[in-house]
Amino acid sequence: MAPCDPGDPASPLVPAGRDHLLRFAPNPPAGIAWDVAELTDGNGDPVGPLDSSDIGPRHWCLMARAIAQAYDSHDGFVILHGTDTMAYTGSALSFLLDNLAKPVVLTGSQRPISAKDGDAAANFGNALAIAGHRATGLPLVPEVVICFGDVLLRANRATKVSTTAARGFDSPNYPRLGRLGGRIDIDRSLVLSPPERAFSAHAILSGTVAVVSLYPGVTGADLGRMLDLDGVDGYVLRSFGSGNAPTDRGVIAAIAGATAAGKVIVNITQCLEGGVEMGLYQAGHGLLEAGVVDGGRLTVEAALAKLTWLLATGSAESARSRMPIPLRGEM
Template sequence: MAQGYVPEARILVIMTGGTICMQKSPDGLVPARNFLDRCMAPRPEFNDGEPQDPLDVAFKDGPEGMVSFDESINAGLWLKYAVLEYETLLDSSSIDSKGWDQIASTIFRNYKLFDGFVVLHGTDSLAYTCSALSFMLQNLGKPIILTGSQVPFSERKNDALDNLLDSLDIAAHFMIPEVCLCFNSTLFRGNRATKISANAFDAFASPNLPPLAKITAVDTKVIWNLVTQPTSLQAFSVQPDLEIHHVACLRIFPGIRSKMVEAVLRTEGLRGLVLETFGAGNAPSGHDNKFIQVISDAVQRGIVIVNVTQCLTGGVSPVYAPGMALGRAGVVAGGDMTSEAALTKLAYLLSLPEATPESVARTMAISIRGELTEHSETVFSHPTGELSSPVAQLTAIAYAIASGDIQKVKDVLREDTQLMNRPDYSGNTPVHLAATGPSLAILRYLLSLGASVHLRNHTGSGRTPLFLAANAGLLPHVMLLRQAGAHLHAEELETARLHASQRPEVWKQAGLGIP
């Protein structure tokens, strides 16, 4: 195959509802069905007019849920997508944990069938859904891009077209294994975003973290050093049933009475509370200290209370006496988390098996999905201020992998960890090379840094590291990649079955169903 070959990306668009699909009615804007036929298929931006083979989409559990999706449309070179539209379309103001479960389970069922996902969603609760999914989708290795619009796609002047095009392009062409929010030519980390405008196209912001990417007419600039990568050797999974109905959020205001706070904290079934306080984490104490006592009593009863600031930027810091008093009462400092992230993270941690108030409180204070800034991190600075050529570095890594020199690999990656997912002239990343290399330790090291197991090279039909390892008969490499969440791509299965008779046990361990 020619060197310029680039694998075709498969994207699943999940339509949940929201303004983007709405139409006018006598009662105002309402969600309307058949978004693909009404809005996408007629437009050349989403349909090149060429006949396409249908894509498989999993609608429900079990093999019977695998059906041919006849309305898949080619959206230009190297991108093919299908649209899965929910039977009941929601106004996002009505979504809750059941809706989040539905989205998460859809992604889980289709995870091995698609390279990325775009979720169309209403803007009112979009930041909450982004945050919730970021915690529910554990050991995520593929891009999940959520978007919507302030104006319906059916209107002449709208923001829906660009938001959807940008989301599809990012999901298809950039390995950003996070739950992200794409809006107004900007890509945010989902659990860092918050809605700042009810009617402007520039509706979202990420106050305490720069955007992960900016989209212009010329290119898409990704700030790769901000992108998080999965570093645990575990497969993708979903934690359902967030305890969202057992947590609450309370905004402190001047003159708030301790009885009001106590009434909330005495709510039946309450397990956690996000307290939105003044400034750097301050709350009224009063001369009788009654407010702090109410808080302390609730903590003693096992209610986890998290302190976040009402301010748009900055975070909770125990500088002032009122804030320190909350800390002494057992309130967890939420750092610079948004209220949306704090609330959904609290609900997620409480839903984990064997969760205790103590374990939840400890984990609320640390970053698990990039949702808060930990200031104890060591920042690496190259002594010369410049890095050597990426081509030279990739060549050095390739030689080191081929010779099994793990120290040399570490030395090169110490200068630039983003080389882990960077392809060489033939489209092979270091993980592709290590998948057939002599050293299992090198492969394990790359995976521990967050190297992607889902990228495909630019040779043949676009091979994953798992396919290469299985084809080479390297069972330990196959098992390690599978442990890290690797799976065979849909376009590799037919070829894998042809090779299966030679090494059936290896291909079986690679996930190929062999009778």
């Protein structure tokens, strides 16, 4: 990011391009050869630079395609990304990149790369070191990760936890893969094992998934309208506590009506830690009977990405059966 008015450091921040990045980028760790490629569309035309608030499924597919095209000629990949939707992108790429055997490291910063004493240069340097593991001697991390502040996190377990702190992301339901600082320490026992099959990438996401949050006072009529959006094939339902919902008959009827109409609804908790245990309380049993899928400890980012990918690559029934199954270390 950079001030929209170069003469006014206090002006609103806008996405910065390749030249601005290279002007302030840190020197890479010794032995790492790297290049910078801008995201392009199917015609080879540049896409962006983009604020992360504008990044969605189309861009996830373009990133997956770009990685696939450069996969054989590179040891690893660093994606520079705004923080607001970084965990969504990281989660999506973890599903789009099948049998990934190389590091894909997302990073960004809480302050612009041009800011004095900012966090961008350190985050970028750490990400390069992890992606360039052959040169740095660090352990191979064959998965999509977020490198930010002093932690390395599995991307589909991560969520943004602060708009200001240097440690802007955390992984409440899974241990941190590594510690960053004066040195980089990676816990090999927590990292996914290299795959035995050949790498491939999915570059198409069809259908739409929406996120709906329950709130005190929600009515069946309100929820029915939310669960009947045109073109939406699935929903991530953010419920209370360990997967609970109002026991009001209208609310349960609205949810049951949506699942009967073929919508896939996945239940996740609104809490930062813990997960869904549908049926543990009577208030959650109604969702189970209404045909809602237990999302376990999925983050909202991972749930959205996983359901979108499953609906794009298979039937609704297949998505229902595969959502509770760990596929990329996401649960």
